Amino acid sequence: MPTQALPDGLVAVVKRDCPTCVLVEPVLRQLAAAGTLCVLTQDDPTFPEGMASVIDDTGLERSYGLGIETVPTLLRIEQGRETTRAVGWHRGEWEGVSGVRALGVDLPDYRPGCGSLTTDPNTADELAIRLGGFTFKSRKVEIGSHEDEHEACFDRDWSDGLPVVPPTAVRVYRMLQGTRRDPKEILGLMPPDYEPCTVEKVAANAVMAGCRPEYMPVVIAAVEAVLDEPFSIHAVVATTMFVGPIVIVNGPVRKALGMNSGVNALGQGNRANSTIGRALQLVVRNVGGGKPGGVDRSTLGTPGKLGFCFAENEEDSCWEPLSVERGVAPGTSAVTLFAGAGVRGIVDQTSRTPESLARSFAACLNGTLHPKLFGGLDSIVVISPEHLRVFREAGWSKRRFIAELMDLTTVPVEDIAIGVGGMTPGMPPREPGAKVAKFRQDGLYVVHAGGIAGMFSAILDGWSPSSSSRITTRVVRD
Amino acid sequence: MTMNTTTTLIDPTGEHAAVKAKKSPRPATLDGITVGVLDIGKARGDVFLDRLAVRFAERGIKVKRYAKPGPSRPAVIETRQRMLAETEAAIIGLAD
Numbered sequence: 001m002p003t004q005a006l007p008d009g010l011v012a013v014v015k016r017d018c019p020t021c022v023l024v025e026p027v028l029r030q031l032a033a034a035g036t037l038c039v040l041t042q043d044d045p046t047f048p049e050g051m052a053s054v055i056d057d058t059g060l061e062r063s064y065g066l067g068i069e070t071v072p073t074l075l076r077i078e079q080g081r082e083t084t085r086a087v088g089w090h091r092g093e094w095e096g097v098s099g100v101r102a103l104g105v106d107l108p109d110y111r112p113g114c115g116s117l118t119t120d121p122n123t124a125d126e127l128a129i130r131l132g133g134f135t136f137k138s139r140k141v142e143i144g145s146h147e148d149e150h151e152a153c154f155d156r157d158w159s160d161g162l163p164v165v166p167p168t169a170v171r172v173y174r175m176l177q178g179t180r181r182d183p184k185e186i187l188g189l190m191p192p193d194y195e196p197c198t199v200e201k202v203a204a205n206a207v208m209a210g211c212r213p214e215y216m217p218v219v220i221a222a223v224e225a226v227l228d229e230p231f232s233i234h235a236v237v238a239t240t241m242f243v244g245p246i247v248i249v250n251g252p253v254r255k256a257l258g259m260n261s262g263v264n265a266l267g268q269g270n271r272a273n274s275t276i277g278r279a280l281q282l283v284v285r286n287v288g289g290g291k292p293g294g295v296d297r298s299t300l301g302t303p304g305k306l307g308f309c310f311a312e313n314e315e316d317s318c319w320e321p322l323s324v325e326r327g328v329a330p331g332t333s334a335v336t337l338f339a340g341a342g343v344r345g346i347v348d349q350t351s352r353t354p355e356s357l358a359r360s361f362a363a364c365l366n367g368t369l370h371p372k373l374f375g376g377l378d379s380i381v382v383i384s385p386e387h388l389r390v391f392r393e394a395g396w397s398k399r400r401f402i403a404e405l406m407d408l409t410t411v412p413v414e415d416i417a418i419g420v421g422g423m424t425p426g427m428p429p430r431e432p433g434a435k436v437a438k439f440r441q442d443g444l445y446v447v448h449a450g451g452i453a454g455m456f457s458a459i460l461d462g463w464s465p466s467s468s469s470r471i472t473t474r475v476v477r478d
Numbered sequence: 479m480t481m482n483t484t485t486t487l488i489d490p491t492g493e494h495a496a497v498k499a500k501k502s503p504r505p506a507t508l509d510g511i512t513v514g515v516l517d518i519g520k521a522r523g524d525v526f527l528d529r530l531a532v533r534f535a536e537r538g539i540k541v542k543r544y545a546k547p548g549p550s551r552p553a554v555i556e557t558r559q560r561m562l563a564e565t566e567a568a569i570i571g572l573a574d
Contacts, residue, residue, distance in 0.1 A: 138493070140486050140488065143484070149485050152487070166485070166487055168485060168486065195493070204488045204490035207490075232551060235550030235551065238550075288492065
């Protein structure tokens with residue numbers, strides 16, 4: 001409600017719940033007796049009692065329109081416009097605004113006020129939508145008064161199978177406060193339906209996934225990374241293979257969001273890890289329309305398709321972070337997206353030399369997809385602190401570690417020829433002595449994560465020998 | 479949230495209303511028309527499609543060949559537009 005709707009003269013905005021407002025009740029009577037005073041009451045239309053011109057502002061429209069942050073506030077309106085105001089109780093200021101002397105002589109000179117109900121965290125966002133002119137571009141879905149809002153989301157096929165947080169207007173508005181990006185900005189066309197994926201749509205799905213607003217920059221970066229053409233998210237959704245998008249977070253944002261890169265880093269239990277990956281998959285599902293049984297044709301899938309996100313432990317690593325390996329400046333927050341399957345363990349509790357341990361890693365890596373399927377694969381190695389220690393103490397660089405693994409996963413063709421080991425899969429005959437590499441030249445990536453105890457690392461298998469999806473990285477922007 | 483008020487949710491979907499595309503009618507005869515053969519890039523798909531092209535040629539049917547960038551990538555728009563403009567029927571091969 002604009003100030004013009006108020007009569008010229010003095011306006012006091014109060015609430016009964018504020019002790020200072022109660023304290024100044026006699027002053028309000030003094031001002032009413034001296035001339036024009038209109039009182040806006042935010043919480044109780046009967047307060048102040050017995051006064052003639054009290055306006056019920058329990059809907060807060062007028063307080064919001066006046067930009068009231070504290071009660072009591074005394075304003076002077078002249079020709080429909082506010083000319084001056086006093087905030088809280090300060091005798092001198094109130095006398096200045098009102099032009100009335102000897103106000104509240106029995107009261108202390110000064111008392112701070114209380115927060116206006118318009119700033120109450122429980123109502124401020126609702127007011128911003130109702131009164132602040134914020135509009136959503138998305139369709140609004142009204143659900144019935146007796147409809148369970150969680151069941152309503154299941155009924156509309158918005159869920160990945162787990163309950164979602166209903167994306168109410170207030171929750172989506174709050175989520176949008178986590179980014180400076182325009183809600184209407186289109187991040188790209190999300191396959192497989194190629195629908196425009198706006199920041200607002202991302203926010204609605206981030207709400208459903210259980211994200212906090214401050215996760216939004218990471219979720220947006222993850223969406224941008226899957227929309228990068230080399231990632232080929234359409235194909236990642238559609239494939240009969242196991243893969244889903246794996247989100248790896250680097251840089252200061254990991255600490256800011258309290259992400260887990262330590263004990264159980266690839267597992268459950270951390271809100272940011274669990275919900276950021278889920279938000280991305282809900283965007284793919286709901287905006288892009290990529291649903292299991294529809295375009296998603298995965299034969300078995302993987303639990304990671306509910307959402308797979310973790311952070312790298314950069315602080316305790318002697319090797320450069322994945323993001324730096326991917327060309328991002330050190331100290332810059334970034335997300336890296338990899339089309340990967342589930343977690344395969346590398347258990348080696350006895351190797352104490354890098355040579356032995358590298359051979360263990362290579363032996364396990366050679367089993368990726370099939371021990372006789374070679375050529376063009378990619379994988380991520382998640383190396384644990386105890387395994388990294390062996391390489392650190394021997395002075396191995398990350399570059400050397402990867403080079404040794406590439407070498408150890410390059411084998412003579414005859415070792416994996418068709419029929420060898422009594423298995424049909426394998427390589428067709430080649431010239432004697434020919435060798436074949438398991439992985440693409442730039443297809444092995446290494447990330448440091450995990451608890452400090454346990455000589456266990458992990459392989460996140462890539463998709464297929466045809467390298468149908470390439471790893472992508474995006475810097476996180478506010 | 480009290481149970482006796484209406485709740486407004488923000489639609490999280492692409493608001494995509496699926497429109498079922500109409501298929502062109504199946505040609506009564508292949509005589510005199512051009513058949514597009516699209517290789518989607520699956521292993522050994524070319525073996526099947528090469529053989530098909532030979533058999534069509536034997537019957538005097540004109541064949542035009544097209545290819546997707548790979549099995550996991552959609553046909554580029556230009557390919558789709560060319561097929562639409564240059565052919566009256568299409569065969570899309572799958573193999574493994």
